[in-house]
Amino acid sequence: MSGAEHLSELCTPRGTAAHVSLFLPTVRRGPQTAQNGIRWRNLLARAEVALRATAAPAEATATLDALRQVSEDEGFWRNDGSxxxxxxxxxxSRVLHTPSTLPELAAVGNRFLISPLLPSLSSAGRFLFLALDRAQSRLFLGTRFGLEEAGVHIPTGPGHASEDRRRPAERPEGFVADRGGSGRSVVFYGRGNLDRKQVEETLQYFRAIDAVLAELPNGERPPMLLAGLGYLVSQYRQVTRYREIVEDVLVTDPSQLPxxxxxxxxxxxIEPQLRGDESAAAARYRQLAGTGRTAHEPGAVLAAARVGRVESLFLSSSIMATPPDSVLLLGAGARSQFDQFDRLDQFDRLDQAAAACLxxxxxxxxxxxxxxxxxxECAAALLRY
Structure with missing residues (x-):
C-alpha cells in the first residue's frame, strides 16, 4: 500500500468507536533494541488507562485486543525503520514502520491522529531513487530521513554483478536508437566495448523496469532521481516514459556504496527539487495574503479544508511538540495532559485540517x-478560491 493510500485509509474514521493511535521511536540495531519492547509496553499501558476512562467497556476491550494481537505478530519489530x-x-489494526523518527505519543478519540506521519507518508518531500545496474537494479522510496525499499518487484537484469565493475570507465560512443518504440530517433550513448547485443538486452531490461513504474498507484508519481554509471543512466533515459525524472543524476556505482x-x-x-514546490507555494501565499485566498486561524483553516478549498497547507513543526508521557484525547470535550486546553484544541483542529486537505x-x-x-503562526493555508 502506498503512502497516499495509508493516509487516505487513516483519514477516514472507522465509525464512532474508540480509535487509538500509538507512535514510538525505535532503535534499529544494537543492545538498545531491547528498549523498544519496554517503551511499547509503557505506551500501551498509558493508552489503556485513557481508553478505559473514555470508551464503553466493550469497545475498549475490543480495541485493546486488536492492539495486543498485532503486537504479537512475527514482523512487528521489523528493524528497518526509525x-x-x-x-x-x-x-x-494497522502497523506502519517509518523511515523518520516519531514522537513517543498516544492518542485516543473518535478518529486517528495523522500529523506525526506527514514527514514519512505525505507526497511532499518524498522521492523515488532508482539505482541502475545490469544485474539487479533497485527502487527506493526516499525522504530526508532515509531510503527504504519501494515494495515493488524489480526484475533481474541480463548482466552479472561483476560484469560492469571490472571495466574501467571509457569514452562513450554515440549512435542512433529508437526512443521506447515511439518512432523518434535520438542520440544514444553507450560504452565502446559493449556490443549491440548487450545494449539491446540492457534496453529490454530497462523497459521492464519502466513497466513496473507505470503500474504505480494513481497519484503516486513523485520525482525520481537516477543513480548509476553514466552509460546505464543514458540507456535508461532512452526508454523511460516516467516523466517525473529530475535532471540531476547521481553518477556512481550504487552497489559499491552503503x-x-x-x-x-x-x-x-534532490532537496532543491523537492523544496521547489514548497517555495513556490510559500511565495503564492505571501502574494495572495489579504485577498481572501489565505487563512491561518486554525478554525478557519479546518473549515476551508473540509470543503476542499485548501490547495496547500503549511504546518509549523512547533505544533508537534508534546509533553513527555502524554496521551492526547481527541474529540469534543476531550481533556489531556497538555497544560492548556487551547493548545490541544489547536493541535486537534490542525491535524483534522491536514487529513481533510490530503x-x-x-x-x-x-x-x-x-x-x-x-x-x-502555526498554520498557513493557501486557498483554491
Missing part, C-alpha cells in the same frame, strides 16, 4: 517555524 506507528479500532551514503548523496541532489488532493508541508510563509 519509527513505529500502530492504529487500532474494534476488530481492526545505503546511508547513497541517501546522503541522493538528498543533496483527502481533497491538497499538499501538506510540515516545516520548521522559520520556513513558515507567515511569521509567528
Amino acid at each position: 519509527g513505529l506507528a500502530v492504529f487500532a479500532a474494534p476488530g481492526w 545505503i546511508e551514503e547513497l541517501h546522503r548523496r541522493a538528498w543533496l541532489q 483527502a481533497h488532493g491538497g499538499a501538506v508541508y510540515l516545516v520548521a517555524p522559520e520556513r513558515m510563509p507567515i511569521r509567528d
